[in-house]
Amino acid sequence: MAMMKMKFNLRKRVKLAQGLWLLNWCSVLAGIALFAMGLFLKIELRKRSEVMDNAESHFVPNSLILMGALACTLNAFAGKICYDSLDPAKFAKWKPMLKPYLIICLFFNVFMFFIAVLCLVTRGSLESTLSHGLKNGMRYYKDTDTPGRCFMKKTIDLLQIEFKCCGNNGYRDWFEIQWVSNRYLDFSSKEVKDRIKSNVDGKFLIDGVPFSCCNPNSPRPCIQMQVTNNSAHYSYDHQTEELNLWNRGCKEALLHYYTSMMSSMGALVLLVWLMEVADMIGLRFLHTCLDSIANPEDPECESEGWLLEKSLKETVTSVLSLLKSIFKLNKVESAEGDGGDKTPAVATVS
Structure with missing residues (x-):
């Protein structure tokens, strides 16, 4: 019917x-x-x-x-x-x-x-893709002299400015990587030497972020260096004060x-x-x-x-039976193809 x-x-x-x-x-x-x-x-x-x-x-x-x-x-x-x-x-x-x-x-x-x-x-899947991609991008931020990566600093800075974000999950992600190029470090300085020696991988890590993390809506001048050092800034407490950096991570x-x-x-x-x-x-x-x-x-x-x-x-029954018949036909044809080339061996007795 x-x-x-x-x-x-x-x-x-x-x-x-x-x-x-x-x-x-x-x-x-x-x-x-x-x-x-x-x-x-x-x-x-x-x-x-x-x-x-x-x-x-x-x-x-x-x-x-x-x-x-x-x-x-x-x-x-x-x-x-x-x-x-x-x-x-x-x-x-x-x-x-x-x-x-x-x-x-x-x-x-x-x-x-x-x-x-x-x-x-x-x-x-998009979250995983962005997480790994942003980590790599931040790692290559300092490589402004390396062919193929020299554009990464501009890309990350424009991204943070456009989306009002900082780092991968937050601004603290910048504390864990060296984002300042060796080209701009004075290796004769005691401070630079101490920072490099204090790190296992020999990287120059600081509690600072790029300028693109700064929130222009904040009335206070941007504190992008020594973010966690209260004594380095007047009337400042990074644990209680609302920072003038973007709090949202770029992944989010x-x-x-x-x-x-x-x-x-x-x-x-x-x-x-x-x-x-x-x-x-x-x-x-x-x-x-x-x-x-x-x-x-x-x-x-x-x-x-x-x-x-x-x-x-x-x-549904007729479609399934049709599919089964097609599958069986293909199986029989493949079996015939495998056995078609075989010829019986003839034993000769001398």
Whole structure:
């Protein structure tokens, strides 16, 4: 028994075709929006690729760009089918393509739903990517004379100024790395020698931060050096006083920026997915109701349309049996291929 069977007269078929035509062209516009979103996200990720650990983060924008292009192509094709559907002569040339097209749409919708979910739950992988990338970026901050890393100081400074953040998890992260280049250290100074000797790795560590960590909204001049030394500054207690440095770490700032962006994109992808599912279901009803017209010469006659030719249980069973038969056929062919080259050995007795 067919699933979701409905009766259609000429008026209903015309309304269905016109509604699907309009919905498909709305989906084309939605596909353009998906393509633009993917492009925007890719540009935003590339702008800060130096502080991101791997290229896996580009999977989502690349997928959005691909889905946008496919949505435009598939829905423009479906719009043309809907436009020609009420002309039997024109519809005849599209008829053989409809089943393969609907199967392609099914896989496309599954992939789109997967990307929408990925946009909404990508926070964990993005957090790890940003954490490792920012650590490496801060470590290379001092390498202004090293080819390939000379831009890192500018990148980190602009990042901290733009996102009003400091360090990876906070300003204290700068206390644990040498961010001042050896080029600007006076190695004849006793203070510099003592600091280097006091460190196991021989690094020049200070309780200071780069200037880009300073909060310009603070009324007090920025205290960026000797941050934890109360006696070095007048009327200062770093444990009780609100510091004039950004308290938020850059990982948290970037994570909030990208996750809010991806959450909005995920919601939009879900909306486009619902439109695509409606397109696919509507086109299936249009296909079956036009295919089941008993008398093509009488356009006024009623016809039946359905979503599935059999019940859901029967459809699932038939698909599983088809997959099993294909798997068994491949297994038999591979077994024949393995045994086909073998020839029986002939023993000769002299």
